[in-house]
Structure formats: C-alpha cells, structure tokens
Amino acid sequence: MKCRTVRKHVLLFISGEINKKNHRRIMNHIESCGECREYYKETQIAIDLLKDDMLQPSSHIRERILDTAKQRCVTQSNNNEGVIHTLLNRFTVQSVLAYSGIAVILLMAAVYISNPGLLHLHNSYEELVWEDNFMQDINEIDRDVDRFGKSDNVLAALSAYDEKSAVFTKKFVSIRKRIVELSISN
Amino acid sequence: MRGNMTDSKLIQLYLSGDDTAFETLYQRYERKLFSYIFRMLRNRDDAEEVFQKTWIKMIEKIGAYSEQGKFSSWLFNIAHNCTIDLIRKNKKINCNSSLDELEYKLGDVNGNPETAVLIKEKKQRLAMAVQNLPDEQKEVVLMRIYGELAFKEIAEVLDTSVNTVLGRMHYAVKRIKKEFGGILNEV
Numbered sequence: 225m226k227c228r229t230v231r232k233h234v235l236l237f238i239s240g241e242i243n244k245k246n247h248r249r250i251m252n253h254i255e256s257c258g259e260c261r262e263y264y265k266e267t268q269i270a271i272d273l274l275k276d277d278m279l280q281p282s283s284h285i286r287e288r289i290l291d292t293a294k295q296r297c298v299t300q301s302n303n304n305e306g307v308i309h310t311l312l313n314r315f316t317v318q319s320v321l322a323y324s325g326i327a328v329i330l331l332m333a334a335v336y337i338s339n340p341g342l343l344h345l346h347n348s349y350e351e352l353v354w355e356d357n358f359m360q361d362i363n364e365i366d367r368d369v370d371r372f373g374k375s376d377n378v379l380a381a382l383s384a385y386d387e388k389s390a391v392f393t394k395k396f397v398s399i400r401k402r403i404v405e406l407s408i409s410n
Numbered sequence: 411m412r413g414n415m416t417d418s419k420l421i422q423l424y425l426s427g428d429d430t431a432f433e434t435l436y437q438r439y440e441r442k443l444f445s446y447i448f449r450m451l452r453n454r455d456d457a458e459e460v461f462q463k464t465w466i467k468m469i470e471k472i473g474a475y476s477e478q479g480k481f482s483s484w485l486f487n488i489a490h491n492c493t494i495d496l497i498r499k500n501k502k503i504n505c506n507s508s509l510d511e512l513e514y515k516l517g518d519v520n521g522n523p524e525t526a527v528l529i530k531e532k533k534q535r536l537a538m539a540v541q542n543l544p545d546e547q548k549e550v551v552l553m554r555i556y557g558e559l560a561f562k563e564i565a566e567v568l569d570t571s572v573n574t575v576l577g578r579m580h581y582a583v584k585r586i587k588k589e590f591g592g593i594l595n596e597v
Contacts, residue, residue, distance in 0.1 A: 232576075232580070235561070235576060235579050235580060235583070236561065236576070239554070239560065239561065241560050241561055241562070266587050267583055267587070270536075270583055270586050270587060271554075271555060271583070278441045278442070278445050278556065279441065279444050279445045279448050280440065280441055280444060281440070281444045281457070281458050281461050281462075282458060285458050285461060285462050286436070286440065288462060289436065289462060289465040289466070289469075290429075290432070290433055290436065292465070292466055292469055293424070293429055293432040293433075293436070293465075293469050294429045294432075296469050296470075297424060297427055297428075297429040297432065298429075
C-alpha cells in the first residue's frame with residue numbers, strides 16, 4: 225500500500241470504519257514506514273486531545289427535558305387508552321351487525337367489480353336452478369303423457385307438450401349461446 | 411441491562427409508555443450532543459437553548475422516526491438544523507468570544523499545577539484552532555469527535571458523500587496539526 229493511500233484512509237483507520245483486510249494492510253505499512261507512523265500518531269493525538277473535553281448541560285436542562293418526555297409519554301398512553309375506550313363504547317351488538325352487513329355488501333361489490341368473471345358464475349348458478357325446474361317439468365310431462373295415453377284426450381296432451389318443448393328449445397338455444405361465449409372468453 | 415439495548419428498542423419501549431427508556435436514551439447522547447452544539451455555538455446559554463430545543467423536537471417527532479436510519483444520525487440532524495437556525499438568526503458566532511466559554515471544562519485538570527497549566531494552555535489553543543476552522547470542516551470534526559458519529563452517519567446528517575466528509579476532516583486535521591507544529595508530540 226502506498227503512503228498516499230494510507231494517509232487518505234488514516235481517519236477511517238482510527239475510527240474503526242475500515243474492513244479487516246485494509247486495516248491489516250495499513251497496520252503493516254505504518255509499522256514499516258516511519259513518516260506514515262508519525263502522521264498516524266499526530267492525527268491520533270489531535271483527535272484524542274479534542275475528544276477529552278466532553279461537556280454536559282446544566283442539570284435543570286436535563287430535568288426539563290426528562291419531564292417533557294415523561295409528560296408526552298403519559299399523554300400518549302392516555303390517548304391510546306381513550307381511543308380503545310371510545311371504540312369499545314361505539315361498537316354495540318346492533319352497530320356491529322349493521323357495520324358487518326355493510327362491510328359484506330361492500331366486499332361483494334368490490335369482489336364483483338375486481339373480477340367480472342364471477343358474474344358469469346353467478347348466472348351459471350341461476351341456470352342450475354332453472355335446470356332443476358326443467359327436469360321437474362320433463363318428469364311432469366312424462367307423467368301427463370302416461371296419464372293421457374290411458375285416456376281419449378291424447379291431442380290435448382300433445383298440445384301441452386309442444387307448448388312446453390318450444391319454451392325449452394328457446395332456453396336451450398340461449399344456454400348454448402352463452403356456453404359458446406364463455407368458452408371463447410376463457 | 412438497559413445500557414445494552416439498541417436505540418430502536420429504547421424508542422419502542424418509550425412509545426409503549428416506558429418513560430425510563432427515554433432516560434437511558436438521553437444519557438447515551440447527552441454529552442455527545444451537548445459537546446457538539448456547544449462547540450458549534452461557543453456560548454453556553456445558546457448551546458443549552460439549542461440542546462433543549464433539539465430534544466423537545468425529537469420527542470415531538472419520535473412517532474415518525476423510521477428505523478431504517480440510525481437514531482444518532484436522525485438526532486444529530488435535528489441538532490444540526492437547530493444550531494444552524496440559531497446561527498443564522500443571531501449571526502453571533504463571535505470570533506473574539508471569551509476563552510472562558512471554552513474553559514468551561516478545560517480548567518478541570520488534576521495533578522501537578524504546572525503541568526495542569528501547560529495542558530490547559532494546549533487545550534485552549536486546540537479548542538481555538540477548532541473554532542477557527544471553516545464551518546464545513548468544523549461541523550464534521552465536531553460530529554466525529556464529540557458526537558462520535560461514523561463518517562457515513564455524518565454524510566447522512568449533512569446530506570453529502572462520505573468522500574466529501576472525509577475530505578473536510580482530512581483538511582481540518584491537517585490544519586490543526588500545522589497550527590500546532592510540534593506541540594502534539596509534547597502531549
């Protein structure tokens with residue numbers, strides 16, 4: 225290590241703000257170079273001499289600061305307790321339920337807004353309900369046909385079946401269309 | 411026990427209602443901070459005013475203290491700003507300030523009276539040499555010597571680079587050594 229580099233880093237060396245590797249290199253250099261050793265000693269002495277005169281403020285200043293800190297600490301603790309007390313008083317059972325209801329509605333709205341795909345799922349759920357009704361209707365027609373087959377009024381049974389099947393066909397077309405749309409969007 | 415706690419831990423305890431944690435923190439920095447402010451202002455009344463203002467500001471702002479930065483840098487930054495404010499306000503850095511101010515602690519020397527006088531004289535000269543440094547160099551020297559801040563922390567307080575801080579310190583020490591000549595070797 226060169227003398228110039230050692231002198232450049234001597235302040236960091238004295239303050240201990242240098243890594244071990246450089247510390248060792250500077251130390252080795254100082255041991256072997258008389259001029260740098262002198263430079264290091266003078267710097268160290270100057271700093272030590274200055275360091276010797278640590279001063280203190282008057283005791284009343286100290287007391288005033290510690291009092292302020294104590295008051296602030298007490299005020300802060302009281303404020304914290306006050307906030308908790310207010311919150312506990314405000315939240316009665318009724319208000320908790322009301323706030324919970326509002327929170328759920330807001331949450332659902334937020335979920336639907338952030339994820340429009342969920343609306344499709346919601347519609348799919350309606351379709352499942354409709355499907356249940358549809359199966360009930362089919363079974364009913366089936367029973368009607370059996371019933372009318374044993375009577376003379378077969379035409380009436382056929383008419384009722386055509387009317388219902390036309391509605392079903394229309395619904396099937398609608399469902400198929402939406403399934404295709406969903407498959408495209410996914 | 412408390413003495414081993416980090417500054418951040420002491421602040422946490424204080425914020426949770428333990429005012430004795432603040433006392434520990436105060437004791438840790440009292441002398442460092444006051445020595446720095448006193449040397450900057452060279453007047454005991456002004457130094458005590460700024461010292462008190464610094465701690466009051468620190469207490470007011472402590473809730474906003476971020477643990478990302480070191481507490482010492484944060485505290486010295488407040489002190490530095492308060493000191494500069496007072497200097498600007500009063501414009502009263504009096505170069506002919508009485509040595510009495512500087513002798514505040516220097517007179518307290520034990521041992522042989524003759525040696526004590528010599529040491530006192532040397533220290534007075536050294537203290538005056540520091541006072542006569544350009545402000546930029548002086549604040550670095552004072553933060554390093556009295557505040558015991560690392561050069562990196564001083565750079566944070568002064569919002570400058572470590573190399574600039576090292577450069578200022580280097581020139582300051584060089585100047586002091588030059589002014590004193592062989593006197594340093596006699597100490």
